[in-house]
Amino acid sequence: MNAQDRLHESHESPRGPLPDGIQHEDLVAYLDGEVDEQLALRIEAAVADDVAVQAQLNALDATWGLLDSLPTPIASEELTQRTIQSLGVIAAAPSAFRQHRSSVAKWVRLLVWGGGILLSTVAGFSLTFRDHSRQDRELIRDWPVIQQLKDYTRIGSVEYLDELRDEEVFRESSENE
Amino acid sequence: MISSDSTPVSYLRDPDVLLMLRVQGGDHAAFVQLVDAYQSRLLGLMTHMVSDRTAAEDLVQETFLRVYRARDRYEPRARFSTWLFHIAGNLARNRLRKLKRRREQSLDQAEAGVTGDLRPGATLLERSSLMPVRQVSQQETKVRVQEALDSLSERQRLAVLLSKFEGMSYSDIGLTMGLTEPAVKSLMFRARENLRIALQGLIQGEEGP
Numbered sequence: 001m002n003a004q005d006r007l008h009e010s011h012e013s014p015r016g017p018l019p020d021g022i023q024h025e026d027l028v029a030y031l032d033g034e035v036d037e038q039l040a041l042r043i044e045a046a047v048a049d050d051v052a053v054q055a056q057l058n059a060l061d062a063t064w065g066l067l068d069s070l071p072t073p074i075a076s077e078e079l080t081q082r083t084i085q086s087l088g089v090i091a092a093a094p095s096a097f098r099q100h101r102s103s104v105a106k107w108v109r110l111l112v113w114g115g116g117i118l119l120s121t122v123a124g125f126s127l128t129f130r131d132h133s134r135q136d137r138e139l140i141r142d143w144p145v146i147q148q149l150k151d152y153t154r155i156g157s158v159e160y161l162d163e164l165r166d167e168e169v170f171r172e173s174s175e176n177e
Numbered sequence: 178m179i180s181s182d183s184t185p186v187s188y189l190r191d192p193d194v195l196l197m198l199r200v201q202g203g204d205h206a207a208f209v210q211l212v213d214a215y216q217s218r219l220l221g222l223m224t225h226m227v228s229d230r231t232a233a234e235d236l237v238q239e240t241f242l243r244v245y246r247a248r249d250r251y252e253p254r255a256r257f258s259t260w261l262f263h264i265a266g267n268l269a270r271n272r273l274r275k276l277k278r279r280r281e282q283s284l285d286q287a288e289a290g291v292t293g294d295l296r297p298g299a300t301l302l303e304r305s306s307l308m309p310v311r312q313v314s315q316q317e318t319k320v321r322v323q324e325a326l327d328s329l330s331e332r333q334r335l336a337v338l339l340s341k342f343e344g345m346s347y348s349d350i351g352l353t354m355g356l357t358e359p360a361v362k363s364l365m366f367r368a369r370e371n372l373r374i375a376l377q378g379l380i381q382g383e384e385g386p
Contacts, residue, residue, distance in 0.1 A: 069319050
């Protein structure tokens, strides 16, 4: 304990006598709500009976109240930032970097999946349309045959048609047309 | 680390303990929440302890730095605030001791031949008893109350600030400062008695006509 501590901790302050069973420390503890109910009742009785005790208690209480006049500093946003940043330099940065890296990896995964799905969709569409176009072209090409299919079926064979062509049976009709 | 008879489980109800456990698990956002919650309270304590805003801000940062560095070893053996103010109180008292040593060294070097008591507390005590009773301005009240606070020993001042501004019980102050409850009771009494003496001029002024 240094000299100043000794000065304050052994300082004999002027204070009046108290009833038996009550110490000066108890008065402060009473104000701080740190005494049991029995002691609290004894102190309250002493305060009611003795003006000097009442004055001591009032003085201690008033002094305590004066501490309310001290300013209450509010931490600025800038201090918060500085505090967080100072910690960030030491320890949080790797963690933040890990978070950032994990976030990037997540986006890359999403992009790969998205790209894959898009490519599959495009490929599927183009294959389907290509197949449809081929079928359409074949349909257009075969359309005259399809239209005459009933007659062709009735005729029976291609050889017979060839014979009719060779006999120039179709010439007249085609010229008339 | 602060020890207590209570089981660690009982402190798991403290939301700030849960935040600190999240910090331990690597949750940086949880630490930001703790900084937000306690920064102004710590700044208040430090400002009244060292009477210097800049030094107080440094001490606040230093406190959080220590908390963060100690996160791996953290065990919920007390309320988070008790642990935090334990660290803060130690830092503030160390700073005051350093300042005091520096002041004493510079006084020794100066050897100005001053025989009077230069201790601020003594000056204040003397001043308070000699000062005529009069009405004082709010600003003067602030200054004199801060001087009265500064005149207390480091332990008394810390106990007063924890009780007054943090609303801590004697038991919590004991945990924070490593003292028994009877020791805190005694410390609080001496502190408040010293404040009463230092500020009696103001009190009489307030009570006067």
